[in-house]
Amino acid sequence: MLLLDSYYDEYKGVICHVAVVDGALCKGDKISSAGFGQSYEVLDVGIMHPELTATGVLLTGQVVYIVTGMRSTKEARIGDTLYHSKSTVEPLPGFKPAKHMVFSGFYPADGSDFEALNHAIETLTCNDASVSITKESSTALGLGFRCGFLGLLHMDVFHQRLEQPEVIRL
Incomplete structure (x- = not known):
């Protein structure tokens, strides 16, 4: 299949x-x-x-x-x-992992909101497996995430969905 x-x-x-x-x-x-x-x-x-x-x-x-x-x-x-599982097959041609072209950092405005941001990002990535998420730390911004996207539109849509009140509850 x-x-x-x-x-x-x-x-x-x-x-x-x-x-x-x-x-x-x-x-x-x-x-x-x-x-x-x-x-x-x-x-x-x-x-x-x-x-x-x-x-x-x-x-x-x-x-x-x-x-x-x-x-x-x-x-x-x-x-x-x-x-x-009992059989052996050659994988069908055409499978290529997603190649991330645009990267962005996401940090909470207040450091105490990191867990809420973490929950919101996990919620959104449940339906979007093409986003790569890595936790990172900045001396100026604190704890946050480095996210990889397929393009600028993909990043913009993800960011807009992240700001929706029903996704992130701070």
Whole structure:
């Protein structure tokens, strides 16, 4: 299967949209990730019609969703190959890790708000695995984060979402 997209659902965990390239997949099967090296049990499978509709089995050629119990979208790398754990496969061509082109530092206005900023950034990165986050310290600004983005628009959208009152609660 080729991993096309993923997002985080607070009840089911990470929901992956995949294209089944070859074979079949059933609920309860064990799968592995070629790029991440982790194994998972398939908890739910189905089609998007337009809401998620469980089918129990997936067949070659379908574009479907799977729920595996992944806890973070960082485990679901777009373009990764997912396969039955018992088999060995060559990863599908085209997988390349995200290349960050723009970097920015994020620091709280007040040093005591670091944990709130940390929580807000973790919340936003649940649905955006293409952002790289590294904690850093500055003598002038205190504790903060160095974030890598795919481009200026990506950074601007992330920054605007970070400032929304429902994301960060200081």
